[in-house]
Amino acid sequence: MHPQFFALYSQGIAGELEILSLQQKIIYFQNLAKIVVFTADFCIPFITVMANLPQNEQNQETGAIIAYCLRRACDAAPLHARLLSLGRTVVSMPNRDKKLAILEAMALGKTEEKLLAERNNPAKLRAAEDALTVLLRKNPLHVGAASALLDLEEKQDRDPGDWLRSYRCPPPIADLWFKHLFIRFAERGLAERALPLWEEHSALFSSPYTLVLAAGMYDMTGDADQALLLYRNALRDDPLLTPVRYRVAELESPLSLVPALPDSRRVMICLYSWNKAELLEKTLRSLADSDIGPSPVRILLNGCTDDSRARVEGLRSLFPRNDFGICELPVNIGAPAARNWLLALPETRACGAAAFLDDDVEVPADWLRRYLTLMDSDSRIGVVGGKIVHPSPSGRPSRMQYFHRYVSVAEPDLLKLTIRSPFDNTVDTGLYSYHRRCLNVMGCLHLLKREMLEDIGGFDLRFSPSQHDDIEHDLSAVLHGWHVVYCGTVTAVHHKMTGAGGEGGQTRASFGNSIGNDLKLSYKLSENLPALVRLSREALDATPVSP
Numbered sequence: 001m002h003p004q005f006f007a008l009y010s011q012g013i014a015g016e017l018e019i020l021s022l023q024q025k026i027i028y029f030q031n032l033a034k035i036v037v038f039t040a041d042f043c044i045p046f047i048t049v050m051a052n053l054p055q056n057e058q059n060q061e062t063g064a065i066i067a068y069c070l071r072r073a074c075d076a077a078p079l080h081a082r083l084l085s086l087g088r089t090v091v092s093m094p095n096r097d098k099k100l101a102i103l104e105a106m107a108l109g110k111t112e113e114k115l116l117a118e119r120n121n122p123a124k125l126r127a128a129e130d131a132l133t134v135l136l137r138k139n140p141l142h143v144g145a146a147s148a149l150l151d152l153e154e155k156q157d158r159d160p161g162d163w164l165r166s167y168r169c170p171p172p173i174a175d176l177w178f179k180h181l182f183i184r185f186a187e188r189g190l191a192e193r194a195l196p197l198w199e200e201h202s203a204l205f206s207s208p209y210t211l212v213l214a215a216g217m218y219d220m221t222g223d224a225d226q227a228l229l230l231y232r233n234a235l236r237d238d239p240l241l242t243p244v245r246y247r248v249a250e251l252e253s254p255l256s257l258v259p260a261l262p263d264s265r266r267v268m269i270c271l272y273s274w275n276k277a278e279l280l281e282k283t284l285r286s287l288a289d290s291d292i293g294p295s296p297v298r299i300l301l302n303g304c305t306d307d308s309r310a311r312v313e314g315l316r317s318l319f320p321r322n323d324f325g326i327c328e329l330p331v332n333i334g335a336p337a338a339r340n341w342l343l344a345l346p347e348t349r350a351c352g353a354a355a356f357l358d359d360d361v362e363v364p365a366d367w368l369r370r371y372l373t374l375m376d377s378d379s380r381i382g383v384v385g386g387k388i389v390h391p392s393p394s395g396r397p398s399r400m401q402y403f404h405r406y407v408s409v410a411e412p413d414l415l416k417l418t419i420r421s422p423f424d425n426t427v428d429t430g431l432y433s434y435h436r437r438c439l440n441v442m443g444c445l446h447l448l449k450r451e452m453l454e455d456i457g458g459f460d461l462r463f464s465p466s467q468h469d470d471i472e473h474d475l476s477a478v479l480h481g482w483h484v485v486y487c488g489t490v491t492a493v494h495h496k497m498t499g500a501g502g503e504g505g506q507t508r509a510s511f512g513n514s515i516g517n518d519l520k521l522s523y524k525l526s527e528n529l530p531a532l533v534r535l536s537r538e539a540l541d542a543t544p545v546s547p
Contacts, residue, residue, distance in 0.1 A: 001519070002414035009515065014045040016409050016416065022057050025049065029065050031406065034242040034540045036422045037212055037431065040080065043073035047086070068240070075209040076183065078176040079103060079147050099173050106144045106170075116148060119155065128152060133163055140168040143177060150184050157394050159193075179205030186213035189397030189427035191220050208238040215244075216429030220397070224251055227430075243422075246434035249544035255435065255489055261372040262293030267447070268351040272300040272338035273359035277308040279495055281315065286362040288318035291369060296323035296351070298342055303332035323347070334464035343458050351450060358444035360495035361388075367490045371447040374435055374485050382452030382482030383474055385441025386490030389428050400426045401494055404438035404486035405471075407536035410529040415522040417471070433488045437539040439478050439532070441485075443470025445492045452482050462524070468517035472524065478535050479528055 008015045013032075017025055029046055036042065046069045050062045070087040077083055081103040088096060108116070112135065115128035129152050136145040146167045153160055169177040178201040185194035198214045215230035228251045231244050269292060273280045280299075287297070297319055301308050309328065316324050327341070339356060348354055353375065355368065371384040389398035400421040409416040417440060422432065456476045463469035474484050525532065 002411060002522070005414055005519065005522070006515070008409075008414075008416065012045070013042065014049060017045060017049045019411065020409070022053070022062070026061050026065065028408070031408075031536075031540055032418070033240050035404075035406065035418055037209070037241055037243055038069070038072045038076070039209075039423060040073040040077040040083065041423060043069035043076075044083075047073065072209065072238075075207045078179045078183070078205070079143065079173075081107070095172055099176060102170050102173050103143065103176075106139075106142050108144045108148060112145070112148065116152075119152065125152065125155070133161075136163050136167060140166055141170050143169065143173065146177075147180065150181070154184060154188060157188075157396055159190075175201075175204040179207075179210060182210060183213060186210075186217055186429075187427060189216075189220060189429055191217040195221070208234045208241065211237070212241065212244060212431065213429075216431050219251075219430040227251065243431055243434075246436055246544050247431055250434040250489065255370060255373060255487075257366065257369050257373050258376070259369070261376070262291050262295065262368050265293075265295075265353065265372055266351045267292070267295045267368065267372070268342075268345075268348040268354045269295050269297045269357065270300070270339070270342040270348070270354055271298070271357050271359055272302050272335070272342065273304065273308055274302045274332045275304050275306045275308070276359050277304070277306045277311045279360040280308055281311045283357060283359050283361055284312065284315045285318065287357065288315070290363050290365045290367055292322070293368075294321045295355075295368070296325070296347060298325050298327060298345060298348070300327040300329065300338050300342055302334075302338050303329055332465070334461070335466035336459035336461050336463050336469040339469070340458040340461075343453060349450070353447055353449050354453065355447045356443060356445075358494065361444050362493040363445060364490060364492070367445065367492065368447075370487055370490050374487055375447060375449060378483065380481070380483045381485050382449045382455075382477045383441065383446060383484040384487050385443070385446035385484070386486070386492050387428070387432060387488040388442045388444060388492055388494045391493050391495055397427045397429070398491075398493065400428050400432065401496065402442035402444075403432050403488065404436065405440040406438060406540055407532050410533050412529075413522055413526060415525055415529060415532070416518075428491065433491070434544065435485060435487050435489065436544065437542045438484055438486045439536055439539060440471050440474040442494070443473075444494050445490070446470070449482075452477055452480075455482070456480050460524075462520055463517050467514050468521055472521055475521075475525060475528075475532065478539075479531060484539075 004019050017028060020028060032042065047066055050066045053062060067090045070090050073083045074087040074091045081100055084093065084096065085100060093099070112128065112131055115124055115131055118124040119128055129149065132145045132149050136142050136149070149163060150160065178197060182194055182197040182205070185197065194217050198217070202214065211230045211234035215227040215234065218230065219227035228248065231248050235241055235244050235248065269287070271283065299312055309326070312326055342348060343354060357363070367386065374384050375381050387400065388402040390401050392398045402420050403422070405417040405420065408418040459469045459473050463472060478484055
């Protein structure tokens with residue numbers, strides 16, 4: 001086992017960078033820049049690690065990475081005094097010293113910082129909010145308190161309180177404050193608050209990052225022309241914004257759908273479930289509302305002891321055109337075996353493709369048409385999967401859960417894929433709504449070609465009871481010469497609930513199972529690491545192409 005295997009779970013990007021050689025660090029940066037638009041959270045680890053390299057390892061490439069990350073970090077975090085100070089050599093800023101003096105003078109004290117550090121505790125969060133409100137009441141110019149209050153309200157998914165109307169920004173930092181306020185609203189997908197700020201003050205703070213955010217706001221409100229203009233301007237200012245390049249390609253030439261595909265293709269739609277009757281019913285109702293044509297549907301009740309059978313039977317009438325069947329097992333055989341059971345059915349093997357849905361997803365109406373359109377565009381495409389988001393009970397824009405993945409670190413006994421989504425709690429503004437090659441898509445809503453399944457076989461039972469079996473299957477497909485394609489114009493809501501457990505994240509047991517299966521994945525594919533690195537690079541370097 002690699003000595004840093006478990007440590008990397010908690011150390012993130014900085015931990016992965018530390019175990020890589022200098023050239024690998026540079027490649028790591030180049031690859032990540034092809035996957036996400038950098039925020040300050042992405043930039044800071046690179047700045048820290050690269051700046052602390054031994055003198056003999058500092059070179060033009062490391063200097064360029066530091067400079068780029070400083071520019072992007074200062075762009076995305078305009079009130080971060082330390083970053084603004086570090087970036088003085090690469091970021092021009094009028095009256096920098098005066099602005100820094102104000103930001104430093106109005107930094108939070110130790111009492112407020114201590115409360116904020118424990119804001120995951122509800123009582124501490126309320127205490128922090130009260131302390132900041134008092135501080136701002138005493139000094140309406142206190143930018144540190146205003147910024148922290150915005151952060152706390154974002155954590156609680158709340159609109160700013162009355163304090164925002166009474167806050168008086170010091171005039172020398174007005175441009176930084178309006179930029180910060182716009183970024184906070186736009187990152188939350190609050191177009192109704194972000195766009196007035198952009199339209200009134202963008203001349204003060206227009207930059208690559210704010211251009212991307214503003215484009216997303218116009219995209220969300222249906223103004224594709226203005227979104228396209230701003231995305232192009234952002235690319236002009238920063239050609240490294242690969243996700244923007246893909247979104248521009250999609251806006252310029254949207255995926256041309258073939259309306260008749262759901263009716264002309266025989267796709268077996270497969271679901272398996274264990275004791276999630278209510279969510280399973282919701283999933284099936286969502287499926288019935290989508291256009292799946294006459295495709296057959298099979299539901300495997302995987303050792304269910306609740307009322308799943310009765311609920312599913314009650315929904316049969318929602319599928320009048322479909323061969324609707326139920327398989328019932330006396331025990332839970334786990335996810336990989338359940339998938340294989342469904343794939344082994346004679347009626348599934350007679351279909352040209354199989355689609356797997358988790359029992360806790362909600363699908364858009366045209367998901368199958370979009371998947372089939374992509375799959376038909378290239379005979380090498382064996383897997384298609386979509387953009388997965390968290391549910392949003394508050395009615396706010398959804399936050400992303402999973403998109404497309406590649407190889408991040410490939411060392412002896414250690415295989416780690418890139419991040420599951422652009423960043424924790426990234427709001428889906430449409431930026432990642434495009435299609436592109438990758439190595440893995442999420443298995444809660446994916447389409448598998450029959451020829452690919454015949455080529456590589458089913459899902460590996462070693463990953464029972466669940467998790468990573470779909471990842472390993474995608475990687476095996478790529479190793480066998482098939483393409484895996486992300487279809488980000490399909491957005492599915494995934495409730496991410498395991499068995500009879502609670503909603504909203506992993507249980508201790510499922511997290512332990514995830515780590516264990518990560519270890520199995522590293523060992524199983526240890527001999528294929530060079531090939532996976534090469535295939536990952538090929539997918540990352542592919543250019544946007546419209547089917």
